[in-house]
Amino acid sequence: MSDIPPEVISDIFSRLPVKSLLRFRCVSKSIKTLIDSPTFIQAHLNQHMLKPNSLIITAHHKANNLFCVDNFSSSTQQQQQPKELDHPLKQHDGPTQIMGSCRGLFVISNCMGHNGVWNPSTTMFRKLPVCHFDPPSKTPHESGPGMAQMCGGFGYDSSADDYKVVAIAQWYHPDDQPPLFSETRIYSLKFGGWKKVKENCPHWLLLEDYGTFAGGALHWIVTKKKSVRSSPLIRLNLGSERFEQVPFPDNLGEPIQLNMAALGECLCLLAGHFTSRNANVLDHLDIWMMKDDQSWIKFFKVDQLDGRQHFTCLRPIAYSVTGKEVLMEMDSKKFLWYSLEKKSLKHAKITGGLDCFESFVTFENLAPLYGKDRIEETD
Numbered sequence: 139m140s141d142i143p144p145e146v147i148s149d150i151f152s153r154l155p156v157k158s159l160l161r162f163r164c165v166s167k168s169i170k171t172l173i174d175s176p177t178f179i180q181a182h183l184n185q186h187m188l189k190p191n192s193l194i195i196t197a198h199h200k201a202n203n204l205f206c207v208d209n210f211s212s213s214t215q216q217q218q219q220p221k222e223l224d225h226p227l228k229q230h231d232g233p234t235q236i237m238g239s240c241r242g243l244f245v246i247s248n249c250m251g252h253n254g255v256w257n258p259s260t261t262m263f264r265k266l267p268v269c270h271f272d273p274p275s276k277t278p279h280e281s282g283p284g285m286a287q288m289c290g291g292f293g294y295d296s297s298a299d300d301y302k303v304v305a306i307a308q309w310y311h312p313d314d315q316p317p318l319f320s321e322t323r324i325y326s327l328k329f330g331g332w333k334k335v336k337e338n339c340p341h342w343l344l345l346e347d348y349g350t351f352a353g354g355a356l357h358w359i360v361t362k363k364k365s366v367r368s369s370p371l372i373r374l375n376l377g378s379e380r381f382e383q384v385p386f387p388d389n390l391g392e393p394i395q396l397n398m399a400a401l402g403e404c405l406c407l408l409a410g411h412f413t414s415r416n417a418n419v420l421d422h423l424d425i426w427m428m429k430d431d432q433s434w435i436k437f438f439k440v441d442q443l444d445g446r447q448h449f450t451c452l453r454p455i456a457y458s459v460t461g462k463e464v465l466m467e468m469d470s471k472k473f474l475w476y477s478l479e480k481k482s483l484k485h486a487k488i489t490g491g492l493d494c495f496e497s498f499v500t501f502e503n504l505a506p507l508y509g510k511d512r513i514e515e516t517d
Contacts (some may be wrong), residue, residue: 139341140241147170152182156259156502170512176299177418179504183241187403189459190501194258195220196236198470198494203233203280206258206500207488210465212458217489226263227252236496238292238303238348242503245292245303255292255327257303257505264507269332271307274319284308291349291356295376299319300328301505302376303357305338306469318342327507335379341372349374352396352405353428357398358404371398373402387426387434394422401454401464404428406437419448429463438478440466456499 151159159182163170191210197203203445205220222265225246227234232249239245245266247253254265290305300432301326310318322335341360344423349356355373371384387407395410407426412419420442427437442448455465465486471493473486 139253139441140269142264144172148178148181152178152185156504159504160260163235164369164450170493173504174506179301179506183501183503187241187500190456190499191459192500193220193490193497194223194236194239194500195445195495195497197494198233203213203442204228204236205492210486210488211463212463212484212486216489217487220492225256227254227256236498237502238288238351239498240293240301240351241505242320243292243301243502243505243507244498255303255507257503257507258500259502260504260506261383262507264327266303266391267332269305269308269323271305271321273307273321274309287347289343289347289358291351291374293349293351293356293376296354297377298326300326300330302326304374305332306343306377308339308342310342320486324376330434337372337380338387339372339381341370343372350400350405352400352403353430355382357409359398359505384432387436390426391424393424395451397451397453399453399455401427402457406454407434410451420450423449424451425454438464438476440476440483443483449454470494470496473497 140186140221151162159173163173191208193207193210195205195207199207204223204225206223207218207220210218225234227246227248229248229250235247237247237253242257242259244256244258245253245508246256249506252265254263256263286309288305288307290303292303294301304322306320306322308318308320320338322338323332324335325332343358343360344508349358354377356377357371357373360370360372371386373382373384375382390409391411393409394412397408399406399408405428407425408425411422411424422442424438425440426434428434440452449468453467453482455467457464462478464476464478465474466483468474473488474483475486476483
């Protein structure tokens, strides 16, 4: 090893799985120092972000409900069975919820109210302290009970090399002036502790309880008035910690259904259009993608399935290894591959009897979750 240049060793190691690297940390002090260095951790992550090929799936109607599918591929001929995951918040009498994911890390919560950031690659877990809010003094209003909701998200601030958990509390009282009161707090994994953001969300968040992370920001579909159906987009820039409005695509049309997703590192807007022949069935879904200059392009269009089976919702998850296909989640029940060249769908060989689920793409990450708070590790 002494005859091999350090940069060559680092490049070779950056291509290895996390489990191997964790074992190699015990070989020598110099190798441990290399693997634990922030520069190597970032280089390793960059290698594995290029070809994410694993999914973490949360099944909504199972007690032990977190599963993993490794090495999914559009060319696989055999059925791929999701494997049940062990994790630090597992409860026998209730499911675990994924409240956000980013770069292979997950914010998870269980039925006991415990939550934290979990790295499945290293099995490290960081418990989050309780987030306390200051509700408005005039609640509820005399003329009505008002509305209240909790939203949030999880993302990465590249300017500070920091992962941040966001919690947003909102109270809506139509007879008050102003009718909407919001409070936003952010937890920094680097520095620990919740802090209150000076500029709060000016809109009632709609549809997406947990923001979609892309391009250094968390995104939501929102409305200025809770009763208005037409909704703008808003994002929280995790670097500046300020809310910014995002314009819709110029040629969006009049979709009846709007959702968001992240594909690769890009934000996608999913616009569903009904057919004039049947107002209960989507005719097609347009997938718009935001480019680096914050402009939109129509990435691809998916036509409704033929025959008796129809989709009501499609969500892009990840690219295939070749980049020529996109894995799609259909109605929280099954997976499909969409060919960008053939413009056609085919069933993915992923099964396991999960009748209602949500999926998240994941990849290897050595992030240690260090900070001021105590670190806990799973067995």
